[in-house]
Amino acid sequence: MTSAVRGAATPTTLSRSASILSPIVDFLCVGGLSLIVFVPLLLSGGEIGFVTIGAVVWLQIIINYAHFMASYRIVYRDKETMLKHKWATIWVPLIMLACLVFALVEAANGSRLMLIAFFSVGSGYLAWHYTGQAWGMMVSFAHLRGVRFDRTEYWLIRGGLRILLCWHLAWFLNTTLTHPEGFTIVYKIASAATLLAAVMGFAGLGRMWSRTGQAPPFRAVIAWVSIFIWYAAIARWGLAGLFLVQLAHSIQYLEFPVRIELNRAARDTAHNPISHMFIYGGVMLGVTFLVTLFVPGPAKAAASTLLGAGPDSIAPVLISWFIGIHHFFTDGVIWKLRNPEVQKDLFAHVRPVAATVPVPPLWWEMRFWQRG
Secondary structure: OOOOOOOOEOOOOOOOOOOOOHHHHHHHHHHHHHHHHHHHHHOOOOOOOOOHHHHHHHHHHHHHHHHHHHHOOOHHHHHHHHHHHHHHHHHHHHHHEEEEEEHHHHOOOOOOOHHHHHHHHHHHHHHHHHHHHHHHHHHHHHOOOOOOOHHHHHHHHHHHHHHHHHHHHHHHHHOOOHHHHHHHHHHHHHHHHHHHHHHHHHHHHHHHHHHHOOOHHHHHHHHHHHHHHHHHHHHHOOHHHHHHHHHHHHHHHHHHHHHHHHHHHHHHHOOOOHHHHHHHHHHHHHHHHHOOOOHOOHHHHHHHHHHHOOOHHHHHHHHHHHHHHHHHHHHHHHHOOHHHHHHHHHHOOOEEEOOOOOOOOOOHHHOEEEEE
């Protein structure tokens, strides 16, 4: 889930529920649950190895693909939406399908070039996706509190997240290169830079506190802290950490499409919202289960790629990355929180009682921002 800020605003008061689902559910989903699990494990200093517990593996796969299917429900819900996002719904899938077929033909001839390309693009896009969703969470929960990040805070916090993005890419290369010795110094520099990312984030949150006179939204802070803990887990446990982080990332995402579905169902007077949500949940779980029967989870696909995918596993591995990359692309298209339609669907249950007042851009930002 990604977001962009075009204008900041002064605090405003919100009526009704200032939550996505509920304060407790929001806290657990946005990162609270992962902090409760990951922090003690990291402090214990123990190894977890690659996750092999069957129940955990199936839970990760089902929740991960459920968050993919929830995204598809939004972008493919009707013809109007599909045509509005043609690149996401039509052209990118067709281009990727052609690449997938080419990769299968290439693999049959003994080459893995396209398989590596899928894996590299997917892993790189994943770094963008994780940090973008963290920022989207922060913006969303700030909105629910009636405040927005101004542009200085944006540059500080989002800049720090970009540093984490670079760390993710450096970790990926350091992990997957056949001879990473020459790249180790880059990985060490990227790791040291994460301290700067933390300082920038603290500065941005501290500035918001000083500017608004109130502490930054708690759930926004949890989202920011969580991404650091997630990357600490990946650095500590490697692919096993990535496996668990993907589970946390999927949980973080899922309550947002659920809220959109709830708000849309509430507007449809012809149907009972409760019945609608039961049907929605049942269909989502059913489709998710069917997908998991034929496609391995991203962590399994990554492991297969790193270890050398055999001819029998190459197709599901490619399909897995096809779904993942397409999801990253669609997610970046549909979750633009500056879009009034997205705000209408996501925040329909929260009614502002005062209009927001745009804050003029800083003088040094005029070249980067256009007035809305």
